[in-house]
Amino acid sequence: MIELHDITKTYHMGDVDIEVLSGVSLSIGQGQLIAIMGPSGSGKSTLMNILGCLDRPTSGRYSFETREISALDDDELAHVRNAKIGFVFQSFNLLPRYSALKNVEMPLIYSGIPARKRTERAVPVLRQVGLADRMHHKPTELSGGQQQRVAIARALVNDPPLLLADEPTGNLDSRSGAEILNILTDLNKRGVTIVIVTHDQNVAARCGRVIMLKDGKIVDDRGNA
């Protein structure tokens, strides 16, 4: 489903170039549940941003489904993010002015779906993450775990084949973290391909495949039993 070939990412800091990713090649199959681990600063988020079409690699090829991502312009990338990829962040990144429901509907606005249809689609997704009774609450009126569930609902509302989660449990206590992880593994069982960045061995243990990143290189890539 996804092919990364010799991806590099270099940041220019004044005179020095920092190579954050150096030659990452990776292939992700449909329906996989993958954990990416590695020390802080090893380039995990950078890799996720490239996978999520939020960032462009300095060099290398990236193909998603049959599409060559490197060749797309900004608007086409926006479309891929909107329709094909759901993103879950460590810090939730909900819009504080809007209710949970409105937040979940937001991607559908950019897909050009009319208001009534948006609600029709957002409500069941909120129910799926167990927040049917909180949909009119604003993010500030929700707990961290609940906010992250809203964020997952938002990522799922457009039925994307790929879900990317960058330390989704990093800001949560262990119980909420476990709940989020359950939601993600359930989704994976329904066929959604999921990539999770995590520092937590327990999280990694539940993923079928664990990729270790160090200094911008993949140092280990193995399947869990």
Added chain:
Amino acid sequence: MNFIEIFKVSIEAILSNKMRSGLTMLGVIIGVLAVILLVSIGEGARVYITKELTGLGTNLLIITPGKTSTSGGFHPPSAGTVRKLTYDDSLAIRRRAWLLTDAVPIVMGTGRIKFRNLGRDSMVIGTTPEFQRVRNLFVDIGSYVTQGDVDSKAKVVVLGTKVKEELFGDQNALGQVVMLSDARYRVVGVMQKKGTSLGWDVDDVIFIPVTSGQELFDTDSLFEILASTPRAEDVDRAIGQIKDILIRRHAHKEDFTIQTQGAMLSTMNTILGVLTAVLGGIAGISLVVGGIGIMNIMLVSVRERTREIGIRKAIGARNSDIMAQFMIEAVTLSGVGGIIGILLGVGLALVIPLFVTVLPTSVSVWSIVMAFSFSMAVGIFFGVYPARKASLQDPIQALRYE
């Protein structure tokens, strides 16, 4: 993504910070209000003067002694002698210029009129009966100066209503004898009430026969001759006739000036049009300042919402969606400000003349259309930069922004 959705997003953003949005709009409101108000005052002056001048008839010709060029300079007579305009000149014009209906000789000055122990300084106009028709001012009670009065230099006087009231109050003035600079005059009529016109109080005037007036002011010349033609098309030919007659009578010199009411009107129109444009332009500057206020606030707003921009981009907003969101916000601020400014401006323009009678206003549709389009243009112009800045944000940098 559809426009209505982006529009809603922008409106929500405006409403979520009412105080700031209101203050930002205030700049545009004041700008538009100033444009509408000042232009309506300029227009008001123009409409007022046009009305007053056309009320006198655009076919009116004014003949004055001395030669002024069309460029306005006064040329002193080269040969030394300026023939004054005389009563006989006016008679000659009336007799021979057949295109004219009237040729009214006028002497003018101020004089003290007294009745018993009451006195008043008023403008005194010496003229002939046709004055009534030419200037559209008619006698109300009694009779006006007659041709017989003119021929016999009769000491008769017709009073403007204000003079009559000052000297006689409610009493009947007809037949009473008043003193006008040591001469005894008999009141034969009282004028209709007219009010102020073009800066002079038409009711504070007294009329006497032109011949008596020349005697009163001790002169054999005239202040001016008013003439009129029945048809506007004849004005140019009538001027030609008058010139022929006067030049022959004035030893073949053109030592007089003929102005037409129509020409004066168009000159006034031009001057006041320029004045209006200048006023509108000055007010327009304040509208531009309002636009800078919008730009300023939009820049702050873009910065504050950097993270929101990042989130929206991450879930699929295109650059053009973000651009539209902020553009609509800026244009809505300026557009709503513009509408409020128009309502207040038109309201003030309609109310002011009720309290300040010397300030006639006229609200023209074009000034409304112009002020509104200008305020929208200001919104677009000053909105583009912040909106573009917002749309070009790198999503990752924007998401990291605290």
